[in-house]
Amino acid sequence: MTGEIHNDAVRQALTARDPDAFAGIYRHYFPLLFSIARKYLPDGSTAEEIIQDVFLHIWETAPVLEYDAALKNYLCRAVVNRCLNHLKRNEMLRRHHAEIFSSSEDSYVSTFVEEQELRLCIHEAIEKLPPKCREVFRLSRFEGLKNPEIAAQLGISVKTVENQMTIALKLLRTHIFHPSSPFSSKSRTRMWLFFVG
Amino acid sequence: MGEHPDLYTIVQHLQAPEDPAARAALEAWLQSDAGNEAIFREYERIWTLSAGIGELSGIDAEAAARRFRARLPQARTARLPWRRIAAAAAAALLISAGLWYWNSSRSGARFVRFATAGAIDSVVLEDGSRIVLKPRSEIRYNQRREVMLDSGAALFDVRSAPSQPFTTYAGGAKVEVLGTAYNLASVKGQVQLYVLSGAVHFGPEAGHSPTLVSSGKGAVYLRAQQRVEMNDRLGLNATSWRTGELRFVDASMQEVCETLSAQYGVTVVVNSRNNAHPALNANFSQLTLDEVLQSLSALYDYQYERRNDTIYIR
Structure with missing residues (x-):
């Protein structure tokens, strides 16, 4: 998720009662909130319904949010709370009572939200990898294939698979943790030579 | 080759954490420099969090936003925030007291349409009365305290104004009040009324002997027979769309x-x-x-x- 929406945008949409602008804010936060809700609820349509309800509540009540980070915190917390309420109403609570209780604590929720944001960030970065590199990484991490299996599927050598994995991780780390120091063309060339060699 | 032999060591370990040789190579590399631990943690984090990350590919935020948009009102609505009514009214009065008088005498009777799509929404009239609409409902209102409920249901919270009654029309029925709160729903062949506070006159649009319905009571206007029937069961769920x-x-x-x-x-x-x-x-x-x-x-x-x-x- 790149960029943040500030409270101003939300305030403007609410003050002007502009449904299109408000739906734009919904679109911006949807991936993060959806990935959070899906961790609690196996059913995607219930997860989406909960996110809609949170936004409709904001549309109706126009709560005052004091600082800019407040909006995202408010949204994440509201989605988590509604998911937990939903689970409580169902039988699942009786089975996972302790588990759900501990997962409603603030420290857990904030770590969890941070993790989901990072996952979205990684996902975005994967989309930007060179095609071959992306394919190898996908088969390994999404599908859980072993290197020899990936090599067989793509018709390349195991060594190439290993090299591609290495390049993928290197690019991902730079993109995610050190975005201010993009690769110089020199190091990119070096990477390319490494891959070929 | 720069960092790459190190990275190769990390990847070997991540891909086969159970392999003792890969682990030993990693340990040796970690020992060789105090800064290596932090580098390894970053790679490990990406590695762990990317497992099963493919599920995120299925998230279509555009389509989700379109579904959400359908639950909001069709266009910008004229709703004014409750607390700003007084300020807005005062400002309007200062700027154009004369104009308003001229306007209201000429076009105050003109009706403005207000409709909801998938969500509850509300409108505050110039006299301060508030109307909350159920989803998929439609009203027309003017500045003479006249409202037509064309479809759906609405909760009316009417500001008291002894000099001018507040009149609501729905499906051939008429509700006349001075200041009160009530729910009105137009459903096939009938109009359902439930009074939350005060009392209202409820009857056919053209009739002259309306029924008095008081707080906590419900009544139904039967369009075919053009008459009002008291109905106590209406109170149970008349406002549940709101509550x-x-x-x-x-x-x-x-x-x-x-x-x-x-x-x-x-x-x-x-x-x-x-x-x-x-x-x-x-x-x-x-x-x-x-x-x-x-x-x-x-x-x-x-x-x-x-x-x-x-x-x-x-």
């Missing part, structure tokens, strides 16, 4: 279905040979339709199936 509370007291299967379809905007079809359904006594608070249906099928011996906006009960 989310559903109450059933000795309710028949038919009543339950009608209430559910009004509350959740769905069609309920009962396919049952057994007509002897037990009466329902239950309270549901803030539940989704699926949750209510689950409770009902647990309480009684029916099964339900949901297809889009239609519920089939067997």
Whole structure:
């Protein structure tokens, strides 16, 4: 998720009662909130319904949010709370009572939200990898294939698979943790030579 | 080759954490420099979090935003925030007191349309009266305290103004009040009224002897017979679309279905040979339709199936 929406945008949409602008804010936060809700609820349509309800509540009540980070915190917390309420109403609570209780604590929720944001960030970065590199990484991490299996599927050598994995991780780390120091063309060339060699 | 032999060591370990040789190589590398631990943690984090990350590819935020947009009003609505009414009114009065007088005498009777799509929304009239509309409802209002409920249902919170009555028209019926709160719903062939506070006059649009309905009472205007009938059961769920509370007291299967379809905007079809359904006594608070249906099928011996906006009960 790149960029943040500030409270101003939300305030403007609410003050002007502009449904299109408000739906734009919904679109911006949807991936993060959806990935959070899906961790609690196996059913995607219930997860989406909960996110809609949170936004409709904001549309109706126009709560005052004091600082800019407040909006995202408010949204994440509201989605988590509604998911937990939903689970409580169902039988699942009786089975996972302790588990759900501990997962409603603030420290857990904030770590969890941070993790989901990072996952979205990684996902975005994967989309930007060179095609071959992306394919190898996908088969390994999404599908859980072993290197020899990936090599067989793509018709390349195991060594190439290993090299591609290495390049993928290197690019991902730079993109995610050190975005201010993009690769110089020199190091990119070096990477390319490494891959070929 | 720069960092790459190190990275190769890390990847070897991540891909085969059980391999002792890969682990030993990693340990040696970690020992060789104090800064290596932090580098390794970053790679490890990416590695761990990317497992099963493919599920994120299925998230279509554009489509989700379109579905959400459908639940908001069609266009910008003229709703004014409750607290700013006084300020706005005062400013308007200062700027154009004369103009307003001229306007109201000329066009105050002109009606403005206000409709809701999938969500509850409200409008505050110039006199301070507030109208909250149920989803998929439509009203027209003017500045002379006249409102037409064209479809759906609405809660009226009317500011008291002894000199001018507040009149609502719906499906051939007329509700006349001075200052009070009431819910009005227009449903096939009838208009349902439930008074929350004060008292109102309820009768046919053109009639001269309206019925007085007071706080806590419900009444139905039957369009075909053009007459008003008191109905105490209306009070149970008249405002549930707003409060989310559903109450059933000795309710028949038919009543339950009608209430559910009004509350959740769905069609309920009962396919049952057994007509002897037990009466329902239950309270549901803030539940989704699926949750209510689950409770009902647990309480009684029916099964339900949901297809889009239609519920089939067997």
